[in-house]
């Protein structure tokens with residue numbers, strides 16, 4: 001059902017500062033992208049095995065605002081699993097009693113693919129994203 005870990009997202013208070021910290025470690029960091037419809041600015045760090053996303057709040061109604069209030073210095077925000085068929089996963093999650101966030105409908109995520117999120121309390125304190133990716137890379 002789960003193909004691989006697609007990305008791990010780290011919420012940061014200052015995207016430029018965070019990018020600079022990783023560049024100092026020799027990591028290539030993409031230019032920041034504004035995603036107003038998701039209320040975030042993001043930069044990507046590509047590794048052989050997965051991506052890291054640095055996520056900064058954008059606007060007052062950002063979905064990561066509450067997280068940043070609790071974790072002003074930043075923190076691990078979510079892990080994303082890549083799956084083949086999101087509908088199947090959503091059904092399994094619901095049958096397992098896990099809470100799919102929002103309306104429960106799949107949404108188009110930051111990478112243009114359908115995603116759903118499961119409430120962190122249902123997966124050991126970690127907000128978990130499932131992203132449908134059409135083909136294995």
Ligand code: CO
Nearest residue numbers: 009078080129
């Ligand atoms: Co994500």
